[in-house]
Amino acid sequence: MSLLSAPMNKITLRAIQGGILAAGAPIGWLIIRVFSGSEPLAELQQHWSLYAYMLFGTQMVFITFSIYVGRQEQLISNLAIRDSLTGIFNLRFMVERMNEEIANAQRYNTALSVIYCDLDHFKKVNDQYGHPGGDEVLRQVTKAISFKTRTQDVFARVGGEEFAILLPQCNHSDAIDYAERIRKTVEQLPIQIPTKPAFGVTISLGVATLKEHETVNDFYKRADQNLYLAKQQGRNKVVA
Structure with a gap:
C-alpha cells in the first residue's frame, strides 16, 4: 500500500479536524462584527491581536482535545484488529x-x-x-x-x-x-x-x-x- 493510498491514522485526522473547527471561532466573531456594522478589513486591522489570540488559543484547546479523542479511537480500533499479546x-x-x-x-x-x-x-x-x-x-x-x-x-x-x-x-x-x-x-x-x-x-x-x-x-x-x-x-x- 502506498503512502498516498494508506488510511490516515485517527490521531492525525482528529488533530486536523480540531484545527479546522478552531478556525470557526475568529471567523464567527468577525461575521458578528460585520453584521454589527464594522468593515471586515478595518476590523481585522484594528483588532488583529484579538483575532490572533482567538485563532491560536482555540486551536490549542481544540487540537489538544482532538488528539486525546483520536488516541482513544485509535486504541479501540487497534483492539479490534490487533493481537493483544504480540501487537501484530x-x-x-x-x-x-x-x-x-x-x-x-x-x-x-x-x-x-x-x-x-x-x-x-x-x-x-x-x-x-x-x-x-x-x-x-x-x-x-x-x-x-x-x-x-x-x-x-x-x-x-x-x-x-x-x-x-x-x-x-x-x-x-x-x-x-x-x-x-x-x-x-x-x-x-x-x-x-x-x-x-x-x-x-x-x-x-x-x-x-x-x-x-x-x-x-x-x-x-x-x-x-x-x-x-x-x-x-x-x-x-x-x-x-
Whole structure:
C-alpha cells in the first residue's frame, strides 16, 4: 500500500479536524462584527491581536482535545484488529485483508502469496518455561519477523503459535525466498527470558501462491497443507 493510498491514522485526522473547527471561532466573531456594522478589513486591522489570540488559543484547546479523542479511537480500533499479546494483526483482520487482496490480484492479474507458519515443539517451551515464558517467546519471535516484512505485507497471529503473512505482489519463487529468510531469522534468534539461559526455537512454513479463480479458503488451505508437510518432513523447513 502506498503512502498516498494508506488510511490516515485517527490521531492525525482528529488533530486536523480540531484545527479546522478552531478556525470557526475568529471567523464567527468577525461575521458578528460585520453584521454589527464594522468593515471586515478595518476590523481585522484594528483588532488583529484579538483575532490572533482567538485563532491560536482555540486551536490549542481544540487540537489538544482532538488528539486525546483520536488516541482513544485509535486504541479501540487497534483492539479490534490487533493481537493483544504480540501487537501484530489478528485472524479477523487477516481474513478481511485476504479477501480484499485476492479480489485485487484477480482483477488486476497480479501475484499474491501467503506464508503459513507455526513454531516447532512449542508445547515443550510452555512446559519448560511456563506460559509467561511462552508468551515472551511469541513476542520476541514476532518482533524479529516484523523486521523482515514489507510495508504492504500483512503479518498476523492466527492461532496460539501459528502465524500468517500475506504477500501482495509477490510471486511464488520470491515467496519461497521470503519464507526461507524468516526461517533462518527465527532459527538464529537467541530467545532471552529473565533468569534463564538464552535458547533457540525453530519454525516451519508453508507457502502458497494464488491460482486463477481460487477462493480464499482454497488458497489458505494449500498453505496449511504445505505447513503440514513441513512438519512431517522434520520441521524447521519451508514447503511450497
